[in-house]
Amino acid sequence: MTSYTGTTNIYNSWTEYQDTGANVSSDVFRILLTTSTYTPNQATHTVLADITNEVSGSGYARQALTVTVSRTAAVRKFTFSSPVFTATGGSIVARYWVIFDDTVATPTKPLVAYGLIDSTDANVTTTDTNTLTFSPNASGLYTVTRS
Secondary structure (H helix, E strand, O other): OOOOOOEEEEEEEHHHHOOOOOOOOOOEEEEEEEEOOEEEEOOOOOHHHHHOEOOOOOOOOOOOOOEEEEEOOOEEEEOOOOOEEOOOOOEEOOEEEEEEOOOOOOOEEEEEEEEEOOOOOEEEEEEOEEEEEEEOOOOEEEEEEEE
């Protein structure tokens, strides 16, 4: 079993959109994996169509996330269930993960966050019959503080 140990980056457009169009408590969020040939752009990538080089084959499929939003005083925390990618019939080789809101139609499937799967900026290989598990940090994917 491989576990996520990499980085987290919030797409710039999400920081604005989450307050104007998304319903973080009820929208469906998904996580996908990309190859090393995807070049993330935090400033210009805004919707799912901007993502290139998604992993394919060997049992790979996007995973739905069970999202939890909690609030303590002025701090709102966004966290999610631990999705599992299982390799079948070959290896899944990936470098980045991307989370998007799969519910929203305008803009179509806005991007939330991305990051390296492994902090060494290298491909992660999940061999046949093994799994790659994403366990979010205890402090959440991200927090928002309101005054």
